[in-house]
Amino acid sequence: MKKLKILAAAAASLPLLLQAAPPPDSSAALEQRLAARLAGDRTGACVVAAVIDKGQVLRARSCAGTRSDPAPAMDAAFEIGSVTKTMTAFLVADLIARGQWSLDDPIAKHLPAGTSVPRQGERQILVRDLLTHSAGLPGLPPGMQIADPSSPYAALTEAQVLAALGEVTLTRPIGSQSEYSNFGMMLVSLAVARSNGGDFEAALRDKLFKPLAMESAFIAKPLAAGPARGHLPSGKPTAAWTITSNLAGVGMVKATLSDMERFALAELGEGPAPLVARMHQTQQPLAHGFAMNWMHRKIQGRDLLMHEGGTGGFSSLVALDPAAHRAVVLLSDTSLADLGGLGDIGLSLLGLKVPVQPPRLAIATPAALLKAMAGDYRLAGLPTRIWAQDGKLMFQAQGQGAFELLHDSRGAFYPAEFSALLVPVPAAEGQPVERFSWRQGGGMVEAERIGLASAVPSISNPAWRDWAGEFQIVPQFSLKVFEREGRLMVQGTGQPAIAADVAGADRIEIKAVGAVVEFERDVSGKVAAAVLKQGGQVLRGAKK
Numbered sequence: 001m002k003k004l005k006i007l008a009a010a011a012a013s014l015p016l017l018l019q020a021a022p023p024p025d026s027s028a029a030l031e032q033r034l035a036a037r038l039a040g041d042r043t044g045a046c047v048v049a050a051v052i053d054k055g056q057v058l059r060a061r062s063c064a065g066t067r068s069d070p071a072p073a074m075d076a077a078f079e080i081g082s083v084t085k086t087m088t089a090f091l092v093a094d095l096i097a098r099g100q101w102s103l104d105d106p107i108a109k110h111l112p113a114g115t116s117v118p119r120q121g122e123r124q125i126l127v128r129d130l131l132t133h134s135a136g137l138p139g140l141p142p143g144m145q146i147a148d149p150s151s152p153y154a155a156l157t158e159a160q161v162l163a164a165l166g167e168v169t170l171t172r173p174i175g176s177q178s179e180y181s182n183f184g185m186m187l188v189s190l191a192v193a194r195s196n197g198g199d200f201e202a203a204l205r206d207k208l209f210k211p212l213a214m215e216s217a218f219i220a221k222p223l224a225a226g227p228a229r230g231h232l233p234s235g236k237p238t239a240a241w242t243i244t245s246n247l248a249g250v251g252m253v254k255a256t257l258s259d260m261e262r263f264a265l266a267e268l269g270e271g272p273a274p275l276v277a278r279m280h281q282t283q284q285p286l287a288h289g290f291a292m293n294w295m296h297r298k299i300q301g302r303d304l305l306m307h308e309g310g311t312g313g314f315s316s317l318v319a320l321d322p323a324a325h326r327a328v329v330l331l332s333d334t335s336l337a338d339l340g341g342l343g344d345i346g347l348s349l350l351g352l353k354v355p356v357q358p359p360r361l362a363i364a365t366p367a368a369l370l371k372a373m374a375g376d377y378r379l380a381g382l383p384t385r386i387w388a389q390d391g392k393l394m395f396q397a398q399g400q401g402a403f404e405l406l407h408d409s410r411g412a413f414y415p416a417e418f419s420a421l422l423v424p425v426p427a428a429e430g431q432p433v434e435r436f437s438w439r440q441g442g443g444m445v446e447a448e449r450i451g452l453a454s455a456v457p458s459i460s461n462p463a464w465r466d467w468a469g470e471f472q473i474v475p476q477f478s479l480k481v482f483e484r485e486g487r488l489m490v491q492g493t494g495q496p497a498i499a500a501d502v503a504g505a506d507r508i509e510i511k512a513v514g515a516v517v518e519f520e521r522d523v524s525g526k527v528a529a530a531v532l533k534q535g536g537q538v539l540r541g542a543k544k
Helices: 028-036 081-097 127-129 159-167 184-193 200-210 245-249 257-267 273-282 343-349 366-371
Strands: 018-020 046-053 056-063 296-299 302-310 315-321 326-332 355-356 375-379 384-391 392-398 402-408 421-424 435-438 443-451 468-475 477-484 487-492 501-504 505-509 515-521 529-535 537-543
Touching: 028 046, 028 056, 046 257, 056 257, 081 127, 081 184, 081 200, 081 245, 081 257, 081 273, 081 302, 081 315, 127 184, 159 184, 159 245, 159 273, 184 200, 184 302, 200 245, 200 257, 257 315, 257 326, 302 343, 302 435, 315 343, 326 343, 343 355, 366 384, 468 529, 477 529
Parallel strands: none
Antiparallel strands: 018 355, 046 056, 046 326, 296 302, 302 315, 315 326, 375 384, 375 443, 384 392, 392 402, 421 435, 435 443, 468 477, 468 537, 477 487, 501 505, 505 515, 515 529, 529 537
């Protein structure tokens, strides 16, 4: 899932453990690093991990220890979620190597005849647009009905996915901007299946799993390993996710740690030569910070390839540093996507200096915070009430049932019965909370207290004044630029404000998160847009 990494890293007020340690040199050291991230965490998550460093493979498992469920076996099969997309990319590379596909093929060429595919004049949606999430398609098929939230894709059919294409109206030039789309990858999965005899799982098994001896990897037909049990972020068990097989390239592979070690080793070049050549093709940068589904990131001078995955009960990460011949595989039996995922510990295990978050401990909500949170808000257009009741914080959106919000040591609130996270924007002492972000299903929306008059971002310093304002970077994320107590500040949707430094003409640097913002002016000289550059991504947002 797509995430703008000005996100959790921007929370400068949170206690962060800055780790610049080299990769662990033993399985015991790896276990210690995992325990520092997990011990006592209110999610109860268990993580199995592998660190590959120049051919040496270290393995370890660590659990938060806050739930009664037993730890998953080291050889259990985990749902790897969207890491599956990198395997789908391998099948695309295989079709290209066999002369059946090209990155510049219109995807319509590989879908059933008569499928209505949106286009802009002569410009069609190409395979490369889908693999870089820049086709302009929404995250999910328009009109998709979710009968069972615990397995949201279970009832989705191939026919429904194809029909949904006809409901899409493209709102920006194809290929111009990246916005993560599971819908787009369902189409690629279906097209790949059609070009491989009509069976996606068989293609993946015969072309990838068998050659790499990934003996337990599967989609719908379990093989050697028993499946791990998935959990919500509250620690409660949850159902496995399923999908019709030919759409499964979006994120439905189940695999053991050993399977994923073999996959990562092959991505580093250790495997059959034809297979490694196809993997190498998937790693070549294409556009918008993407290779073929791999996210291409340059961090601290190192060219990395990464992909995180998440389902209703699992999280995963594969991160590669090809030049160092190093990789990290993390598999969690708990959904952590709404909590920031596994990227912090994964990058640290690669030897990068990154902030590693401490465990989220379940704590009581202070009485002052109960009072500050209580009030009426508007969340995604819905009137929403929050109130204190017998020392508990209660939440109810209009037309929906009420439920309790629990509290954790990172200042966030969460429900016990489903995965979501409420993060209040800190208020001055004794003042009510004015805004909060609500994160659920990989997305985020912002709520504002009803009756609050929104302050227009302003700057008094004449050297910075033109930059003041709010810039819409992506549909659910904007960036405010303003002045506070003589400091130049930026604030992303649902996040604390952080300081920025002037780095040149119409250019500022946000050092805390390794980002740069460049301002664009129109013909009259007024600032009309901001360009956010971070981690290899370049995102432009018009001024509101």
